[in-house]
Amino acid sequence: MKRNPVLWSMLFSAGVLALSTQANARVEFDVNVAPPPDRVEVVPAPRHGYVWAPGYYRWDGGHHVWMRGHWIHEREGHHWVPHRWEHHGDRWHFEEGHWD
Numbered sequence: 001m002k003r004n005p006v007l008w009s010m011l012f013s014a015g016v017l018a019l020s021t022q023a024n025a026r027v028e029f030d031v032n033v034a035p036p037p038d039r040v041e042v043v044p045a046p047r048h049g050y051v052w053a054p055g056y057y058r059w060d061g062g063h064h065v066w067m068r069g070h071w072i073h074e075r076e077g078h079h080w081v082p083h084r085w086e087h088h089g090d091r092w093h094f095e096e097g098h099w100d
Contacts, residue, residue: 026098029093030088030092030094033092034085034092035092038057041055041069043069050073051079052070053083053097054069056082059094067083079099081098082097083095084097
């Protein structure tokens with residue numbers, strides 16, 4: 001079977017585009033249950049090349065579950081926007097943390 005370089009190039013490009021789009025996807029949704037107050041975390045001393053992502057409550061199986069803070073690898077020229085819940089009327093809106 002003869003390989004078609006144009007077809008392989010198109011398939012490779014489509015795969016890279018799909019991965020790039022997936023990596024930049026954000027998770028946002030609404031629930032009608034308020035998250036508990038944030039827990040107090042002791043933030044460790046700064047680490048060169050890393051940014052602290054504070055803990056947050058995620059929605060899992062119909063209830064809020066605490067996710068501890070953790071270090072994430074720094075992205076030069078960007079800043080980390082933490083996960084957050086916002087109150088809108090009778091709903092709570094969740095926006096996943098992301099780089100800006």
